[in-house]
Amino acid sequence: MTAVTDDTDGVDGAARVDGVRDAGEVRGAGDAEGAGAPDPADGAAEGRWDDGLIARRAEGAAARDERAVRALRPVRPPSEGPPPGGQRESLDEYDGLLPGGAYGGRLRGRLDALRELVGLSRTRLDGGTLAEAGRVLDEAAARQRLSSRHTVVAVAGASGSGKSTLFNALAGVQISETGLRRPTTSAPIACSWTDGAAGLLDRLGIPGRLRRRPAPPGFRDEALNGLVLVDLPDHDSAATAHRDQVDRVLTLVDAVIWVVDPEKYADAVLHERYLRPLAGHAEITFVVLNQVDRLPGDAADLVLDDLRRLLDEDGMALGEHGEPGATVLSLSALTGEGVGELREMLGQFVQERGAPARRLSADLDAAAARLRPVYVADGRRPPELGERARNDFTDRLAEAVGAAAVGEAAEREWRRNAGKSCGTPWLRLWRWYEAHRALGSGIDPISGRTPTEGEEEEITARQRVEQAVRTVADEAAAGLPAPWAQAVRESAVRGAAGLPEELDVLAVRAGLPRGRPPRPAWWPAAVLTQASMTLLQIFGGLWLVGQIVGVLEPRLLPPVLVMLAGILGGPLVEWACAVAARGPARRYGQDAERRLREAAAGCGRARVLDPVSAELMRYWEVREQYVAVTGLSTTGR
Template sequence: AGPPGRPSWPEASPSGDGAPPAPAREEDAAPETREGDAWHQAARPAGTDGLPSPDGIGGGVTGGTLRRRLGALRELIGLSRTRLEGRVLAEAGRVLDEAGARAQLSAAYTTVAIAGATGSGKSSLLNALSGRTLSETGLRRPTTAQPVACTWEAEREGGADGLLDRLGIAPGLRRRVKDPSLHGLVMIDLPDHDSVASGHRDHVDRLLGLVDAVVWVVDPEKYADAMLHERYLRPLAGYAEVTFVVLNQVDRLPGEAADAVLHDLRRLLDEDGMALGDYGEPGARVLATSALTGAGLPELREELGVLAATREAPARRLTADLDGAAERLRRVYADPSLPGPAGLTEADREEFEDLLASAVGARAAGQAAERAWLRRAEGSCGTPWSQLVRRHDARRAPAPRGTGGFAEQGAEPVVEHHPGERAGAGSARPVLGQAVRQVADRASVGLPDAWRRTVRQAAWRGAEGLPEKLDALIEEALAERRVSAEQAHAGGRPSGLRRGAGPTWWSVALLAQGLLLALQVVGVFLLCGAVFGGYQGSMWLPVTF
């Protein structure tokens, strides 16, 4: 995110009727909108499609992921210009600006700010790391009035000048050091963040929004200062992976007091929401040092050397910027109270398809076909007595129109129903409108009014021509049916479903029913003969007791 202390963003305030605000003319745009548009208007030689090259912000997998996220953010801003206020999008535009500016500069250098309160020993720590007096120290407070930079050269001399120009470091306050263990590191000694001098805090806030990483230097007296935690550490908790917290002046603490203070500092950072990088986990590194005695300096030098060697700090910093911007934009685009992501579910899509099927009569046709199939199954697999009853009822009933004399042939008429047949070969417009409205409402759940209106408009635009297309499909289905009926009539067979059509097991069931009928006839014949004495002698098997 941007420098601490910046004004907070207001919520989006669309009109009361939910309509998106009308597109504003460029000359009427707010100043913050024009500033956020700098990424869109500036030349973009660093990468394709206006996005920074991954090589300039860390490279590798991380850089490629950032490039995709930056592209998504740019597209989101483009879609939001006519729907949200300019100041809501200004921070996201600043992230794009800074990403493009950083990508055009050398990736061989990592900029690290040394920040802290008055008397914490920032300048002394920088001098101890460099091995020479680079930044003025003394009893006068505040001692550091202007940012002082120290560059451990990584390539040609002056290779970090572009970065220092971007940070606004005066040429006379730039120092260079030759040390292979820290090559590529650029450290900036900032003024005191709690300085009473005007302009010092502005320097701190501005540079904290531009550097790749920060080393916060605290002392045993002010490590729990409310201003430090509430104004800086707590708002910047999302930047834990590019943050170092150094407890300096531990030589002033007797015995085990240093461990106790360090433990309490970790507790405060945890309460601030800042993840700690203990045991190899990603997060802020907490160290104890003494610029006077040199205690803890080798560990700090090693950590800074790894940070500069991996060249991942710019990408991590930009990732935290994107995370912060996305979190602030989330409440503008979706209701944070929603339990899950907004949008259509599979059940919503299935319900929409069911409504479309109802609109064209496909559901009624399917139900009619199912009933006809069940009747045919009962006619094919039922008992011979039930089939006789059905034939008798079919002979007594008048022949339906369009059956081609099917009833007269002694079989039950079966009529196929096709989509649109009952609705005059046309789709039901009210049902289609209900389907479109319902899917638009489901898709816009949790969105602000402006975006909800946009989703509805998009749904209606997408539904243009839908009734005509469905009508065309209905006509095509009816045409195929007419052709099939004409072919059936020419062949002298009924136009309905064929009597013999059906699964193979129907024939097996029919054969079984015939065998049962034969057994019944034989049984009745034998029973009648036994009753009327038609048999001589005993016809039953002998039974012994």
């Protein structure tokens, strides 16, 4: 009988040496494999992910990884050849887990982007939404620190599927207990073909008493060097603790072999709980139809074809015709039929050493798919605060603050001032009387409104401001995912707090100009001409009175003509001044309206538009990071 030794419990001298070697390699993995330990400044150095800062960028982490990759180059002997997976011009281009433990190529960039994405999103998304992304970063950091020379493969299946028998057949020795009692496997059992896997098994939570070695060295398959095989409890076990262990270990292994039998290969629990959610992990998945020795004739091929059909319905790509995807095959672990083929596939799979990177890449894809609803806008147009929305907001604020009314009032004030200076004294006397009568009745002589009407308009102005803020917020948030749309609206509401009051202050400061309006160059001449017309009226009247009382020679026509010239000339001069004042008055009113409009626009821009634009820029920033996480092009948004 073959002796089975435990490499950590120290059953014999060789086992003790292996155990010491395992522990030493775990502690010194960075030295043994070339700068494998990450920078302590990196969040991954402590097995946790950095939540990031808004202004932080990934250049620092990328530079550290760059130094780690450069440090790896002299460690690889020239005879060892290129990294697994084909010839590479540079280790920088290797998309996987490098020998020193650092992630290379596009995978490293995706991890950096996810770390940045989580940091930028912490204040906008709840912890539950980012939990899966945080778990992926944690597991990536943990796997990075451990051996890159080992591939951890779990053997999973339902009760009675023969997974423990297959586990023993691959190991070449009776390790996992088999029998009719259910459940037979109550805890994960590990079998490591080479040293240095202690850290990986610690991560899986497999105690030393459940760690085994395969067949004696002379009978081992060298192609499986680096393989760590884990036999899991039944995923359909009646014991909840067993199912929990299966779920936990499946999130940590590099690959999984699903063992199904002709009776349970279509089990809904298997497909709905495991295979369908893990469809994106097809490249690290083996689906094995066991116990084909029980099927007569061509029944095994028929069942295998039906199994492929179910996997296709689950969305799991099948690795056929050289395409990447799940490996599907049939075998009999009891008779050994097909086991050699599976062993050969596993040997090639392990020697490629790409499973950890493929697993992490699939986890990134799954995390990105879960985060898509909170980062990708499904609107017909990209969310933005366009020029039209900004102009509409400015127009609404100008309307709310009464910029047009202020311009009209300024224009009327300019004309009124012109009328006071260029009008006839009798008309000015009448206007003075009307103004005093209006003050007595409580009517504003400039605006023509009573105080009650002014209060009602103030309430209406406040409502207009609130409506303008809501409209521009909705316009900016249109098409955004719900969390970011809410953030845009909240920033607009926060900025709008106190905006009506500030606009009222602006209306006072930048509204009607203080003092008299400026006078044009022709104004003195018009005033002098109007004064001359008034003097003509007075002179003609005195001349006529002198004739009536007999002081002057009675000549009626000259004084009448003089008075008539003054009487007709006064209104004519006033009308000419009014016509000439239209242009300057209009420009004066437009300047007043423009000043108030610009002041209101500046206030609205600082309090509402700029915060909303900042939120939109933040969204596009996280959107670009999300696109980087998915590994797609950032063009086209």
